[in-house]
Amino acid sequence: MGYRVAVVGATGNVGREMLAILAEREFPMDEVAAVASSRSHGSEVELGDTGKMLKCKNIEHFDWSGWDIALFACGSEATKIHAPKAAAAGCVVIDNSSLYRMDPDVPLIVPEVNPDAIDGYTKKNIIANPNCSTAQMVVALKPLHDAATIKRVVVSTYQSVSGAGKAGMDELFEQSRAIFVGDPVEPRKFTKQIAFNVIPHIDDFMDDGSTKEEWKMVVETKKILDPKVKVQATCVRVPVFVGHSEAISIEFEKEISAKEAQDILREAPGLMLVDKREDEGYVTPVECAGDGATYISRVREDPTVDSGLVLWCVSDNLRKGAALNAVQIAELLGRRHLKKG
Template sequence: MKKATNIAIVGATGLVGKAFLELLESDHFLDSNIHLVASKKSEGQKISLRNSNHVVGALEDFDFSKMDLAFFSAGSEVAKEYAPKAVNKGCFVVDNSSCFRKDKTIPLIVPEVNGEALTEDTVPGIVANPNCQTIQMVVALKPLHDLFVIKRIDVTTFQAVSGSGKLAQDELQIQVRQQLKGEKPSSHIFNKQIAFNVLPHCGEFEKNSYTQEEMKLVWETHRILDANIEVSATCVRVPVVNGHSESVHIETHEPMNIDIAKQCLSEAKGVKLLNEEGPESYVTAVEVDGTDSVYVGRLRMDLWNKNRLNLWVVADNLRKGAALNSIQIAEILFT
């Protein structure tokens, strides 16, 4: 394994960037030097990390030749321009944007599911981090797929506003205050009011009437888990600050046994199974905020078919859905 002496966090001042800093504070790459990078407008900003102040550098002037590893969380346009430049300087890049996810020459990785696809030959190079809701779903479904072979997935996601960035979080809070004052909420980030509402619309609409977020679940599940699985998704934006939830219904080729399904999930890496009954059989987005596992609960067999199972999947989209998954990718290749 290679040693990551110097690590750059590109997009260090954003929501995912801050999640990276929380994780790197005390749990990961403790012997590495961390360099914070953002746009020109954030240059010079000081951020506390590991008992010292780190000064944010401007991406436009940053020298990637001195870096072993860079985590990009600054959007597709930035990744498209700067990630290849970093690689050409000998730096390994893990990118959180959608820029490289459909490029079959670039690995799309969830370590618990297809981490074996990474080898030392991947460095230097680019690895794409999947979309947040895909990550938590495939982590939950991988052990079930290994046992029963999933034929079809029907999923409805309930996605927090943090998935749209800090301005989206701010808009939710502003609209809540406006609504409680009896004022008409103003919308700028979302096309409709998000406070006290749900929007069946995450991402731009494709020509087939599905949204980009819905199609990401299809494309990415095929790349990461199994290209033969039928996937149908509805992605809903909900007035939750952070944490994505999913109602998942699967159909398998082999008949399922609920006790065996629970047993394999209880032993699965990265999964926390809620193996209780009634109100203790699930957690909510509020409860998983700031945690690192994928929580699975409300397991129940379909009433009419032994090949169908329902489950509830929740995770922190900024951590396991972005920063933590990226760090886990890097930890396969670096010490």
């Protein structure tokens, strides 16, 4: 006996990826619904590579009664309207937007890091999925924190344009083509030219000079991992289609060597250590695209602090940073609370 699952925002990048991962991981479903805005009503999306086509249902008229789980990938505005309706009807919402992440009554979950926190979902019948850049980082930090207790993290991100949705990917493609043929380049989705450039600005600026993306990494890491960990982030958009990269510097309370860290990371859930000190002995975004793992390379000791490490972290932001993590939350929810059969 399986679940009745709705994917909201099914026509977007993350929604399509959610459908693909549900099929790929053989999530136990008796029924799956593709739900989208009125603009997409009646259009079809495929359930992964199964060949099964799903006709999109209009979210404005969708009846939530009898549905077990809803994976929301539709942005904060639509989520604010429809997630409470689904939750009130008894459908557990797993939300990919930023709307509920810092709500004290909503657990913010990365299953490899804080699975026990999911037990708090009953307060609102809603579970939050973290920011894509936060998700991959805390998977890497968790086993090291357990071993040596992290005091401080300084991270610089190199985030792909798919984090800004289809419009971001289209803009990189169109600008790259325009430059090659000598046409003018006009930014629309991004604040400056993204092709052959990097932009140290993701989301809105805040009063202290940081951006909201950087703030998210700070507060979400504290909520998921440990409120005592200090975090400083600089988030940069780069001309890569899929895959976020992060250069992470970590300061610990206890001594930990690079070799010890490599041994720990090699065995940790959700991680793949690829760390050879030679040409091609590391992972780049191109190689992680389409993969569910978070890859760690370039692990080395930081001589500028008493006990510190530096590492390189790469992950497919559409998968672990969004769709895969949401499906893993659904699997965790099923094991702990919504047992069927």
